[in-house]
Amino acid sequence: xxxxxxxxxxxxxxxxxxxxxxxxxxxxxxKVRAQDRSVGIGPAQLSALAVLVFGGPRSLKELAEAEQVRxxxxxxIVGGLERTRLVRRKATDDKRRMLLExxxxxxxxxxxxxxxxxxxxxxxxxxxxxxxxxxxxxxxxFMRKLIGRLGS
Amino acid sequence: xxxxxxxxxxxxxxxxxxxxxxxxxxxxxxKVRAQDRSVGIGPAQLSALAVLVFGGPRSLKELAEAEQVRxxxxxxIVGGLERTRLVRRKATDDKRRMLLExxxxxxxxxxxxxxxxxxxxxxxxxxxxxxxxxxxxxxxxFMRKLIGRLGS
DNA sequence: TCGAATTAGTTAGCATAGCTAACTATATTT
DNA sequence: AAATATAGTTAGCTATGCTAACTAATTCGA
Numbered sequence: 288x289x290x291x292x293x294x295x296x297x298x299x300x301x302x303x304x305x306x307x308x309x310x311x312x313x314x315x316x317x318k319v320r321a322q323d324r325s326v327g328i329g330p331a332q333l334s335a336l337a338v339l340v341f342g343g344p345r346s347l348k349e350l351a352e353a354e355q356v357r358x359x360x361x362x363x364i365v366g367g368l369e370r371t372r373l374v375r376r377k378a379t380d381d382k383r384r385m386l387l388e389x390x391x392x393x394x395x396x397x398x399x400x401x402x403x404x405x406x407x408x409x410x411x412x413x414x415x416x417x418x419x420x421x422x423x424x425x426x427x428x429f430m431r432k433l434i435g436r437l438g439s
Numbered sequence: 440x441x442x443x444x445x446x447x448x449x450x451x452x453x454x455x456x457x458x459x460x461x462x463x464x465x466x467x468x469x470k471v472r473a474q475d476r477s478v479g480i481g482p483a484q485l486s487a488l489a490v491l492v493f494g495g496p497r498s499l500k501e502l503a504e505a506e507q508v509r510x511x512x513x514x515x516i517v518g519g520l521e522r523t524r525l526v527r528r529k530a531t532d533d534k535r536r537m538l539l540e541x542x543x544x545x546x547x548x549x550x551x552x553x554x555x556x557x558x559x560x561x562x563x564x565x566x567x568x569x570x571x572x573x574x575x576x577x578x579x580x581f582m583r584k585l586i587g588r589l590g591s
Numbered sequence: 592t593c594g595a596a597t598t599a600g601t602t603a604g605c606a607t608a609g610c611t612a613a614c615t616a617t618a619t620t621t
Numbered sequence: 622a623a624a625t626a627t628a629g630t631t632a633g634c635t636a637t638g639c640t641a642a643c644t645a646a647t648t649c650g651a
Contacts, residue, residue, distance in 0.1 A: 301564045301565050308560060308578070309467070309557055315460065316464050320507075332637095359638090360638055360639075362602090364636090412457055414588065427463065429574045433563055436566065437467070437471075472638090511611080512609055535627065535628040
């Protein structure tokens with residue numbers, strides 16, 4: 288353990304930064320959310336679909352955990368995705384379980400939906416100076432790290 | 440990194456960073472949202488209350504704009520805040536308009552609610568090395584800047 | 592081996608939050 | 622004065638969150 292414990296980072300400063308990050312996350316999502324209307328799929332469905340497309344098939348419970356949501360909530364989200372044929376279920380040996388996987392159509396819709404949201408960010412990012420572009424990459428990397436520590 | 444005169448990032452790189460930031464915002468909020476249950480006030484109410492506490496009294500329409508939400512949605516959010524006496528309305532000369540302001544109790548609840556969410560981040564932040572603490576501050580600052588550019 | 596406990600998922604019921612359309616009441620413009 | 626514009630509400634839809642209580646399948650343990 289190093290001695291350089293945070294005398295350098297008093298409670299108030301950590302709070303200020305924590306609050307800034309919290310606020311940034313809220314406002315970033317508010318802005319990009321406006322793009323969802325043209326996709327015709329809600330944010331929870333979009334996010335769950337993304338897990339299946341990028342992370343591969345898994346059970347409902349696992350998906351619920353990945354999305355930090357309770358099983359009944361995920362059950363309904365998946366219900367919507369099945370009705371619109373973006374996700375299908377496959378039986379497993381354990382007949383209680385199901386394996387959820389994205390359909391080809393689901394993967395296509397996901398890319399489109401995600402693109403609309405992210406496009407807005409891409410436009411903003413492309414207007415940045417070189418220095419700011421480095422800041423962007425560093426910020427993205429830092430956020431990833433920080434989130435990994437939140438669960439612990 | 441090469442010296443690009445760069446008005447633009449390569450599309451793929453900007454997309455990768457944009458997607459990472461989008462994903463980070465989603466997952467950060469998912470994590471901290473768990474703290475809301477103990478406050479007994481939803482995220483939309485909490486956020487609207489924050490605008491009134493930190494930004495001062497304003498009309499329903501202004502509040503809806505600040506929160507990037509439609510007037511009927513804000514009308515209901517405010518309804519909830521009034522029922523629980525966290526916000527009160529004041530008449531104005533223009534009898535169509537109302538001025539919304541936080542009550543003392545509202546300000547207190549806000550600080551508590553916000554604290555619970557942000558505390559989780561603070562704990563994670565305080566575990567960081569000095570180098571990472573600098574990254575945190577830079578990331579927060581960058582996010583603030585980026586969001587300012589999203590409207591454009 | 593068989594009954595009890597556990598596990599996976601669903602159903603029911605409630606609350607919050609988002610939207611549009613259509614309404615009332617007041618103010619402004621012509 | 623009449624037409625138009627603005628502020629906010631109401632009604633009704635959808636999506637998402639929760640807990641409690643249920644069914645069905647599997648696993649455990651006496």
